[in-house]
Amino acid sequence: MESLFDLSLINSTLRMMAPLLLAGLGGAICARVGIFNVGLDGLMLMGAFLGIAANVLFENLILATLFAVIGTAIFSLILGYLIINLQANMIVVGIALNFLSIGITTFTLRTMFDVKGAYYDNEMAGLPVIHIPIIREIPIIGNIFSGQTPIVYLGILITILLFFFFRSTVLGSRYDAVGINLTAAKSQGIKVKAIQYQAIIISAVLCALGGVQLSLGQVTMFSENMTAGRGFIALVATMLGQSNPFGVFLSSGLFGFTEAISIRMQSMNIPTNFTLMLPYVITIVAMFIFKDKTQLNALKNNTGSTR
């Protein structure tokens, strides 16, 4: 029997956290421009489904990923239009989008592939695993970092880029400004709506990548509602990480770690009911420990009408 903790646990943590990280970063961008994006889960699910569907159609992983990203971005425009143009309540719209997403993917799954519950095809190729030439040679680090899908590496790269974007670029500071005081940004001639749309579309792209990692990276299948609330865990990661890219990285790492452990524990004599519970329990505990007031304030300021 393998032991609970070893180096490959960190390796699987990276694999498990990638979807959470990507969606969490998407949530962070939205939060920075004053949008509380509750629709992360739906966007992820849409990405996961479109990835599989496109892979069946094109039999090309790059095209499939591209299709998922673009399709989800278009889907997110519903969210944008309702929140930004119609000033609808963000939470209601987000939850509605999640249900819409479950409905659309389940319906299409049944009509397109004529299956209920889950679709898989043993012949289908999943995302390739990359062994980075030099890093894989380094004894310990090689074990940890090597052998992941491109999306995992992309997630790490995007974390760094986003951190840099908010810290050092002019556009990043304008994103922040919109989130901090929308009216003031508007009065200075900033195109506030354009920035909020950009943020929602970027978050959709990131969620779609997370979804593709779920359906084509970790496994090669799609099952109904396969995100299983990961979008909400990602939302918690956003809040825990205070919408800071590295913060989101750490908090999604925590959740990825518990997920990896819970899988590992299944091979031991612990009932799966308990091990599967672990990530969600940790999420709830984390919410208690790190209450982020700024997020709540942003919520309060933005659920009312903005003039």
Place this chain on the structure above:
Amino acid sequence: MLLELTGITKKYGDFFANKKIDFSLEENEIHAIVGENGAGKTTLMRMLYGMETPTEGSISVRGIKHKINNPNEAIKLGIGMVHQHFMLFPSFTIAENIVFHHEPKKGILYNRKKAEEEVAILAKKYGMNIDPSQLISDAPVGVQQRVEILKVLYQGADIIILDEPTAVLTPLEVKDLLISLRNLSKQGKSIILITHKLNEVMQVTDRVTVLRDGQVTGSLKTKETDTGHLSKLMVGRELAKKEKTEVKVGASILSIEHLNIIENSSKKKLLEDINFQVKAGEIVGIAGVSGNGQSELIAAITGLLQVNEGSIHLADIDITNLSVRQIREAGLAHIPEDRYLWGSAKTASVEDNLMMTEYRKKAFQKNGILHTNVIRKFAKETINKFSIKTTSQEESAQNLSGGNLQKLIAAREIQQNTPFLLAAEPTRGVDIGAMEFIHEQLLMKRNNGDGVLLISSELSEILSIADRVLVMFEGKIVGEFTQADVSDEKISLLMAGGKHEQG
């Protein structure tokens, strides 16, 4: 002529917000636009700043006609606006706030160092004292205002519009601001000052244009007019001289003894050994720069803050640390400091807002069921009696103008007919007409033999209606005057901590 507005008209449906307004601004001039709330001052300036488009009329800058469609175009023409509600980003530094949307760049990177340097140079040029790297949320209101002005200057504005800039400032900060405005005009800037405080107009401006109901009722040189004439033009009638009848002062109604309030975390004394009384038939005014313990005093009297030591008696009942409801039932009526935060429920109707302190009374309910008809009739009568301008009783309170909402709150509290009224900033941001009305009501209450405690950061208000004046500084009462020996100078000195200051 630097700026000329000719025949500007703005119609919303059938309503004329502005009607055929002519206005001009010369180089280096400070030109005030005065008028009551709703007279059309802000609408006019919003058109100049490109936030609204005029229905008719033209705007020309330096002799050339322009159509200004959005704030960006106004900024390009050298027109900048300092809004009444500051447009700042709290977690940004002062420099970041000033250069916002015109940030110095290095490629796509934000050159923050250069931003701070540029801001420091700019601030020095116009003699405004700021620290560019300080967070704006740590800066006092006066500094925030300076930042707003510097922001406009950074954008290269020659014409600066200031919308009620002194509404949020303490007297000392007002003095600083007025000096800064004078400096700016000397350095070649032209300023439009929107206000309804006439003493500021007299101190600092070259010309005044008066608006009433969307029309110009007068455009004069400041030197050739006085506050009396201006207020007549603003209100459209002579303001009644306040006749204060002598009232016999009776027994003590509110009595505060050795009141101490200590902050929990820092152990700092917020209020220190406060002793005073309010007697029947007198208005006691508390003067002081805001933030010197007035809010805590209000909270202590009304039961919103735990009292650590000392006692408060209201009409012979010890109300120290009783609940708000018990205190109100003992005879307190309270016009709160902030009409939006404490004074009203913004989204509730006018009627409900009027009912908020009344609904428990027998006349309005039985076993928890409200007598809707009685309430409706009562609300209608109150609205008429206090001439509150509203489209209907069902209108939500947030749609009332600031002055009318304040009247509503005053009406509600005065109708309680309690022996004691605590009026905190009862006329903040209210126009002259409404102010006159509220003052009359307070005086009437006093004449009825009730006690009124008036807490205000507006010294002129206290001097005009209070019978006795207490001055607060850093949580203590540092002086007491009767109406006979009170003077502007004496109080100002105490308000500033009793030190001589060169302003």
